[in-house]
Every structure is written in structure tokens, then in C-alpha cells.
Amino acid sequence: MDVKTLCLGVLVLGDASGYEIKKHFEEGPFSHFHAAGFGSIYPALGTLLADGLVTCTEMAQEGRPDKKVYSLTEAGRRAFRRELHKAPSPDSYRSEAIFMMFFGDLLDPDHLGEVYQRHLAVHRAKVDCLSDPDCTVAGRDRKFVHGLGLAVSRAIVDYMENSRGVLFGAGDVVDEDAVDEGGGGERGAETPRAAE
Amino acid sequence: MDVKTLCLGVLVLGDASGYEIKKHFEEGPFSHFHAAGFGSIYPALGTLLADGLVTCTEMAQEGRPDKKVYSLTEAGRRAFRRELHKAPSPDSYRSEAIFMMFFGDLLDPDHLGEVYQRHLAVHRAKVDCLSDPDCTVAGRDRKFVHGLGLAVSRAIVDYMENSRGVLFGAGDVVDEDAVDEGGGGERGAETPRAAE
DNA sequence: CAGATATATATCGCTTCAATATATTTGTTG
DNA sequence: CAACAAATATATTGAAGCGATATATATCTG
DSSP states (O other): OOHHHHHHHHHHTOOBOHHHHHHHHHTSGGGGTOOOOHHHHHHHHHHHHHTTSEEEEEEOOSSSOOEEEEEEOHHHHHHHHHHHTSOOOOOEEEOHHHHHHHTGGGSOHHHHHHHHHHHHHHHHHHHHHHHSGGGOOSSHHHHHHHHHHHHHHHHHHHHHHHTHHHHHOTTOOOOSGGGOOTTOOSSOOOOOOOOO | OOHHHHHHHHHHTOOBOHHHHHHHHHTSGGGGTOOOOHHHHHHHHHHHHHTTSEEEEEEOOSSSOOEEEEEEOHHHHHHHHHHHTSOOOOOEEEOHHHHHHHTGGGSOHHHHHHHHHHHHHHHHHHHHHHHSGGGOOSSHHHHHHHHHHHHHHHHHHHHHHHTHHHHHOTTOOOOSGGGOOOSSOOTTSOOOOOOO
């Protein structure tokens, strides 16, 4: 399944521009199980347009740059359903943070603590986001997928909180305040201190 | 973090050939959170060799084709530790199966049931594999990562079993024996013909 | 008023992936 | 025992995708 199909999937939910499609992968309901960057979305939309699977309406807006809003055609909808009926390729999960923790014995304890805290913070933020009532979705299948994402993130948070000692060794607990956010400045909300 | 670093990580665990490195990503402890194919492993090993981060011993074995066994050099070990101290890039999880279930309303009910059963079977197999005492690893950090993988797979299995009704709708239960897989076979099992 | 952030599209080069080619041995099955 | 499939082992190639970057403008923040 390529980026073309992913784009068709977003367009099933409603018309969108390339920029908005990317936001769907970053923030929307797709963010838990797929991703795509500009470098693949724009060429994909070009191909889809050439193949007649989408149409494009240029919206010259005052202020912001022109917006190219893409809509699914009937042929596009059919092509999407056809793709959905193929056999799914196996899941792939990649986590550099977990890779680093796996080699924790080679790591500077401070850095290990930072990687651990950051990873935990990311998944806590995900739980918060998915628990937010604003974020609820319509339709039984959407609800199912939403719940699955929440269950996984909760499992990660629970495990990491309860098995902290396995990673850091009992009696050798790293000072938690030392690993305060400071310079990183990405999406991670402030780190609520862990259970102790 | 590129494939070169991933290969160095495998070689930290012990000398290996390209073929064996790939098996580590398919079956070993890395399989839960990373992957790499031949098309990236062999070029990566070539670069590492040219950079002096690994050495290569050609083992002319009777029977099977020659085996090129790679070993980490001191420079390689240093380079690996340096890489490990960079900031990890965010996790990425991609699942075509979940994508399909998300659009379950557009799917043939048979195909939806198949995708669901297959996905559940894959994660049940993962739980079995990780619960197997043969599979236990040494070292507190390895144990931590191992436990994390198990926790996630368990959460997926539990959620999918308990929330079956959300996806399929109460009263419209799909026959379970139709797509049963048994415990043992993992990905390679025979493909029951899909719709089309 | 400066600088950062958000909206919006697009391209380039490098990395990575899936498929395929080659060669040999071991296991299976009719 | 011949025929075939599967495992062991390395390598290449073409296509796809990702990260970084360029461009342009508007709004928000200090």
C-alpha cells in the first residue's frame, strides 16, 4: 500500500489540500498507525490527478497562498476499495528510543534517563490526546481503531511506570528532576513527575 | 539512525554475517521494534568495512556458500556509542491492517473478518513467542525491552478480543472457525483466497 | 517592529525497500 | 532416486519514500 492509497483514504473523509492531508497524518486519527511527508504526498497527488482518481480545484484565497483542494472521483473511490481488498502487508514498528534502551548498558546514565522520560512523556501525551472527548470519532470501525490506539499507549505508559526499576536497577534510582525538559522544546507537554 | 548503526548494534551482540543480521531483525529480540532488508544491509556492511568500523573474515565452509563473518572493531564500538547518544527520532508505527479496519464500512464483511483474524493471530503468536522461556534475554535493559514488547502485544490481543463487538456490531457475529489459524503458524501460512 | 509560527506548494538527493539473480545443500515426496 | 521445495548465503537494481530545503505570505508573540 503506497502513499497514493493513503491519500485516497484521507480524501474519503472529506476534500483536502496536500497540506491538510499531511496534518491528518500528524494529528488526526491516522497519526497512530501511519505517516507520510510532503515529499511523497505532492507527487502522489500529481499522479492521482493524472489518473483521474481525484479532481483539483484551485481556491485563490485572499491572504494565504492559493489552496489546491482535491476531491475524490467515483473512479478514485472504486480504486480505493479495490486496494482495501488486497492482503495487508505486515505491520512495522520502529523505535530508536527502544533501540537505545536495549543498549542501556552502553549509555551514559543521564542520557538513558532522558530517553526513558521523553518516551514516557510522548506516550502519556498520546493517552491524554486520545482520552480527550473532542477526539472521539464517529462509526463503529473508527471507534474500534481509536480504542486500539488508546489501549496500546496505555499499556506502554503502565509498563514503563511499573517496570522502571528493571531498567535503572533497584536502589540506583536516577534523580527525576535532573532530566527536566529545558532545551528540547518539541511537542511534549511538561513532564508530570512519575509515580514514586 | 540508519541501517549502518542498526548493523553495528547487532554486531555488539556477537559476530555475524549479513544473512544472520537479517535473521536478527526477523526473529531475534530486535524484531519488535526495528527491521531491515538485504537491500540495505549489504551496502551498509560495505560502507562500514570501508570506514574501518568492522572487519570481515571470509569463512570458506564446506557445503554452503562462503560466509562473510563481520566483527566490530574498537572504532566501530566507539562510533556506535556516539550514535546512541544522539537524540532518538520519533517512533513510527505503520499498519495496513489497522488502516483497513479503520475503513471497515467500505469492506466486504468477509475480508474485514479475515483482516481482523489475521491481525489477532499475528499478535497472539508474538505473545506466545515472547512468553516462551527460550526467548528470555540477559541484562536488565534487555529484559525491560522484552517486557515492553510483551506488554504491547498482550494489550493488542486483549483489546481485540474484548472489543470485537465494536468492530463487527452486536448480533452480526462472524463465524470464528472459518478463519481459524491455530497457534503455531505465523506469517507464512497459506493464504485463504481473498474476495476477487 | 522583529522574530517566530502557521499556511501553502514544490523539488532534490540520499536512503531504503521489494524483487530478483545466482549457487549449493538438505529435506521431502511421489 | 529423481524431482522439487526450502534453507543458506551474497549481491544488485529500480522504484518508492523521507528529510531537508526553497519560496511566499499572514498572523501571533514579545
